[in-house]
Amino acid sequence: MKIFFERILLSTGWAHNKTVAIENGVITAIESGFVEGAEKVDGTAIPGMINCHSHAFQRAFAGFSEIKHENGDSFWSWRDVMYKFLKQLSTDDIGIIAQHLYIEMLKAGYTRVAEFHYLHFGKDNTPQSSAVNMAKTIFEAGNAAGIGLTLLPVLYQFSGFGEKAPLANQQRFIHSVDDFNALVTECFEYSQTYENTNVGIAPHSLRAVNKSSLICAVEHVRALDPMAPIHIHIAEQQKEVDDCLTFYGKRPVEWLFDNITVDENWCLIHATHINEFEQHAIIEHGAVAGICPTTEANLGDGIFPATEFVSRGGKFAIGSDSHISVSPIEELRWFEYTQRLIKQQRAVLATSDQPSVGQFLWNEALAGGQKVTTPNIGSIAVGMQADIVVLNNNQLAEYASSDEFVLDSLIFAAKANMVKDVMVNGRWVIKDTHHQNEHQVTQKFVSLLASLTH
Ligand SMILES: [Zn+2]
Known part of the structure; x- marks a missing residue:
């Protein structure tokens, strides 16, 4: 052709x-x-944009959580509402939401998505609601939409630092590390049967996995593929940093680099709250900061120190995370604008080699995204x-x-x-x-949305 x-x-x-x-x-x-x-x-x-961070099911929840509550609203209260919402979703529902979302992504200019996949089990205990079936559902949604997909099964074990037992509404995320590794192996096999897909892993966060499981899961995936992408939520909320300091005596990024070999195939999602030392560690090891500006703004997470990070040669990728917005343009615009507002300067994220902010952001988000998804994408x-x-x-x-x-x-x-x-x-x-399935998929999505309680 x-x-x-x-x-x-x-x-x-x-x-x-x-x-x-x-x-x-x-x-x-x-x-x-x-x-x-x-x-x-x-x-x-x-070149098509790479979306480095997605929780597909959360798209069906976008717009339903902007209501003020008397006891205050934070990331944590948002998460409680989101957990109640996801209780209703069956494996088939997830497939409809994901396919609809992936079509939206394509129409917005994303050509690949890294799915940080932690909703493993269906809402009942049938064999059809198994983790393998849910993973296949995501692969199928990606293929039906025609988007490139990097599936990142998530290891989720605990509700907080110190191996706190998972909450009742986290049960559908939970695996032993052995079961998780078995799922990852199966996903590697299944990905061969789908077009334009690959597999990595995502230990959910330092609060949701312990050290031994983290090491075990990383060793397992690296034996399957030495360059497999490994993504982790790292320092999204100040509370997470404080809890990590209390439990480990170290900040999350600091602890991670002290305990695991982190390389350029690692994506540190929401490296929002990092100090100078942590910033240098990320840059030195070539790890990629996975930044999701619209979700981070929507959830009141904080602002990643992009000006310093980028000027020192740090690599970044962008993601739409909760999908409050599905637009690479909006992610990149916010990425630059938050820095302008903080610094009271203009044209912050660019270099003398590439003075166009827009072109710098588009190319760099691709260069970073490619490292943490699959090698042969990101440029023409x-x-x-x-x-x-x-x-x-x-x-x-x-x-x-x-x-x-x-x-x-x-x-x-x-x-x-x-x-x-x-x-x-x-x-x-x-x-x-237009996408050839958009009418049919949108109809299914709209009826599903109407049947859900938000
Ligand atoms: Zn996330």
């Missing part, structure tokens, strides 16, 4: 009038000019998977639209979604802003 693009952001920079040849989902050649037989695509092509170049988003040139023309301003206009100025077409793994999944 050959596709001709008028304008395209290659790994080497902007280019015009290029024909991209694709075989088995991979870019095999990029030639100048129109090559006979190529499909002509109007628009501006950029020969040998890379063809994950391409095409922006609508008519919409772009309403803003500064010459090459150097495209991503700034997209991220900071656009009043509407400019994503027109999306290709994943060499296949068009969004054409003229």
Whole structure:
């Protein structure tokens, strides 16, 4: 298959009038000019974005938790409400929510998602509600939508530091480490039967796993794949840092680096509350900070010290986490704007090599996201998977639209979604802003939503 693009952001920079040849989902050649037989695509092509952090089921809850309560509202009170909500969800319900969400992601410009998958069991004790079935449901939702999927089964054992017994409403998350490792092995096998998927693990957080299980799970997955992505919620809330200090005498990131070999395939989700020492440790080891700006704002988590981290060469990726927003543009805009508000400066997250904030953010979020999902994605170049988003040139023309301003206009100025077409793994999944299953899946999602108590 050959596709001709008028304008395209290659790994080497902007280019015009290029024909991209694709075989088995991979870019095999990029030639100048129109090559006979190529499909002509109007628009501006950029690499698809990687979403490094998703809890798919939480999308069905977005918008239902913005009510003020008399006793105060925090991450922890939000979590209680979320736990009550998820009690109602069956394995099939999760499949509908995930497929609907993944279509939303594609339409917004995400071409891969890392699913931090902790809702393992169905709501009854039937074999159909097993953890394996739930994992298959997520794989199937990803394939039905056509998004690339990195499944991260979550090890969840305790409700707090010191091996506190899980709460009643956490039972559907809980595994022994042996059962968890068996599930991970099965997921590796199943992922071979699905298209464009891979598997890593996610120890939920330092409060939810103990040291021996953490080491055991990491060793197990690394024996299956030495570069398997490993994600962990690390320092989202100040209370988590305080509890970690009380129990371990160390802050979470500090403890992690003292006790485990952390490398560039580790993603530290919500590395929000870190001190200078911890920041240097993350950068030195090449680990990626997984930042979810809209969820972190929505939950009142705090602000990641991005200015210092990025200026020192730290790597980051973006995620939509609770899916209060499903838009890479909004995540990247908030990532920059929170820094501007703190620093009382402009154009903070950019460098002299790449002074366009928008282009810097888009490329860097991909470079970080690729390290913690799967290797051959994140840029448009020969040998890379063809994950391409095409922006609508008519919409772009309403803003500064010459090459150097495209991503700034997209991220900071656009009043509407400019994503027109999306290709994943060499296949068009969004054409003229539509997905072939969107009507049917939206109907199912809407009826499900109407049947749930929020
Ligand atoms: Zn999360």
